[in-house]
Amino acid sequence: MLYSQLNQSTTNLYNRWNEYRKMIDDIINGYIDGDTIIIGAGNGNDLIYSHILKGNVKIDILDIDKKAVQKGLDRDGIAVNDIFEIDITGIKANVSELIINSKSQIALIENFKTLSFEKIQLEKSYDTIIISPIISQLFLNQVMAEIQVKYRHINQDLLKVLMDKTGEIITNFIEFIKSISKEYSKIIFWNDILQFKSDYEFLKELTNESATQYLNEYFNKYGISPVKFGHDEIKKLGDVLEEEFLHWNFNDEKAFLVQLNVVEIK
Numbered sequence: 001m002l003y004s005q006l007n008q009s010t011t012n013l014y015n016r017w018n019e020y021r022k023m024i025d026d027i028i029n030g031y032i033d034g035d036t037i038i039i040g041a042g043n044g045n046d047l048i049y050s051h052i053l054k055g056n057v058k059i060d061i062l063d064i065d066k067k068a069v070q071k072g073l074d075r076d077g078i079a080v081n082d083i084f085e086i087d088i089t090g091i092k093a094n095v096s097e098l099i100i101n102s103k104s105q106i107a108l109i110e111n112f113k114t115l116s117f118e119k120i121q122l123e124k125s126y127d128t129i130i131i132s133p134i135i136s137q138l139f140l141n142q143v144m145a146e147i148q149v150k151y152r153h154i155n156q157d158l159l160k161v162l163m164d165k166t167g168e169i170i171t172n173f174i175e176f177i178k179s180i181s182k183e184y185s186k187i188i189f190w191n192d193i194l195q196f197k198s199d200y201e202f203l204k205e206l207t208n209e210s211a212t213q214y215l216n217e218y219f220n221k222y223g224i225s226p227v228k229f230g231h232d233e234i235k236k237l238g239d240v241l242e243e244e245f246l247h248w249n250f251n252d253e254k255a256f257l258v259q260l261n262v263v264e265i266k
């Protein structure tokens with residue numbers, strides 16, 4: 001699937017993300033304590049592992065791409081407890097093969113409809129759960145990219161099935177987060193929620209207040225949230241201790257508005 005290509009394409013962006021990584025570190029550092037899991041760590045380009053690994057902190061990492069994770073840890077000279085190489089969607093089929101082998105978009109619709117998911121479980125719970133931008137990537141974007149290699153126009157019914165499956169995956173993901181949390185666990189998560197061109201001044205000028213206002217106005221005008229991928233649902237798991245909007249200067253072409261939250265589980 002596309003995740004390993006994506007991780008390879010961002011390996012070299014470590015230096016470009018210096019300022020972004022530091023912004024995240026400054027916000028999250030004080031909340032990290034005890035048994036900690038990082039979900040979707042990838043290359044670890046947005047994490048300062050040496051700051052996370054302090055005092056009584058023990059780190060586990062969950063990512064479908066162990067190779068990228070190990071490279072990031074080696075770069076920073078860090079050893080962690082465990083790396084779980086798990087597909088968090090729990091999809092029981094090989095989706096890439098399914099796309100290649102389906103003879104038409106109608107066949108794809110039928111095949112995607114039958115897609116079922118395995119419940120992901122870890123026999124452990126954590127004091128701190130760090131979720132690197134993974135929910136914006138889960139399933140829909142990756143599958144769409146693979147389908148678009150084969151078909152230029154996507155059938156609306158196919159899109160609808162993919163959206164339904166994405167909803168199921170996000171719901172399962174949130175259930176998984178609940179299953180590994182304890183009372184008063186801190187969940188730290190950030191996601192790219194809007195994409196801009198790299199030189200777009202509007203994004204650079206956004207403050208926390210103006211970003212919140214912009215998102216509210218957007219919702220009131222169109223009746224839909226911009227791309228949130230379950231971010232708000234994770235917020236509902238407890239008390240919101242922190243909400244920040246960050247400017248992520250991703251590469252020469254694109255930049256993102258990122259929403260970061262810290263939630264304490266109730």
Ligand SMILES: C[S@@+](CC[C@H](N)C(=O)[O-])C[C@H]1O[C@@H](n2cnc3c(N)ncnc32)[C@H](O)[C@@H]1O
Binds near residue numbers: 062068087
């Ligand atoms: C946007 S990246 C996070 C990038 C990371 N911050 C970095 O610096 O590379 C999302 C991560 O989620 C992982 N991922 C994507 N789909 C996944 C899945 N279904 N199960 C587990 N991990 C997945 C990817 O391997 C990638 O490392």
